Amino acid sequence: MPHVWPLDLRDGDLRLRPLRRRDRREYLALRERNRDWLAPWDATDPAHPHLRPPFSALVRWNRRQGRSGTALNLVIVVDGALAGQVSLGPILHGAQSTATLGYWVDSARAGQGIAPRAAALMIDHCFAELGLHRVDVAIRPENSASRRVAEKLHMREEGLHRGLIHVDGAWRDHVSYALTAEEIPGHLRDASGRGVLERLRRER
Template identity: 35%
Template structure:
């Protein structure tokens, strides 16, 4: 655990060109559960297997507790992504496995509701979190892993300035199956990504 000034309870919203990011709140449950529920078939191939109670209110409370605990320990920050134009929840992004000392690194993971994919919102969100990681958290390296068949996610990362560094064999158990993943990374002095839609 580490106590740094940016890990405080009043973490401000982060703003990009197209999205606003803020920590999840208790009253986000309904919007989150509706968006995740209607996007289930779209999301399941790229996520750990869903529990039977995945969208229940009790599971939601446990999820928020875990987010708060990770945040308090300085190991991760979960954000919800909102469309800047209409204020609707469109997805989520987490900066996790935050390490300081000699590593100064973190790992991002994200999801987006099916009806909001392909609009450039996730690319903007990844750029916003990356800037936050470098400028506020003073990290040096941000990583992301993605299944080789996930062409949309690959486009998001490459447009956000991430570079593919290799293949991680049997890296994560996704939808019940151990899957290979490409490892992507961005270093703080890498040039910014292309300004195009995902």
């Protein structure tokens, strides 16, 4: 199916869109406010574990990956304010037809159902618009909040991967979760193309 960029996904007061240059001040303030909240879960470069790319590079990389369709990195906007991010990448087509999901939300908005809605919106886009077969997510075992998000989306726990991702200065174990298009009930998937989001709504 055709890839669309820039991508703009909406569900009521929640919106997923690309990071923009004019988001700089608000985005950096959001990250700084959540620095300690996110540090145990953020992926790091093993060669430079404390180095973070500048904002301008993030915007440039996100735009390049979005245009090529190799990854989607979108900010979560709620009632006009930045509330976190959701990412998808790498996106693989062909025999694998899969993508890896990531998400985080502002600690002040934790527990409001924002992360599950944003993740569901992105997964539905994967299945209905990108024609992917599978979405997976890797979560540190002790990250109970993130694991609850995966479970709310009916993602299957698939096992522990030793030293999978460099996080917070070291190689960390992660538990993998996954969902395939066939696991979305047909009456939900066929009706709107938003089967994951629709199921999430019904189970609230």
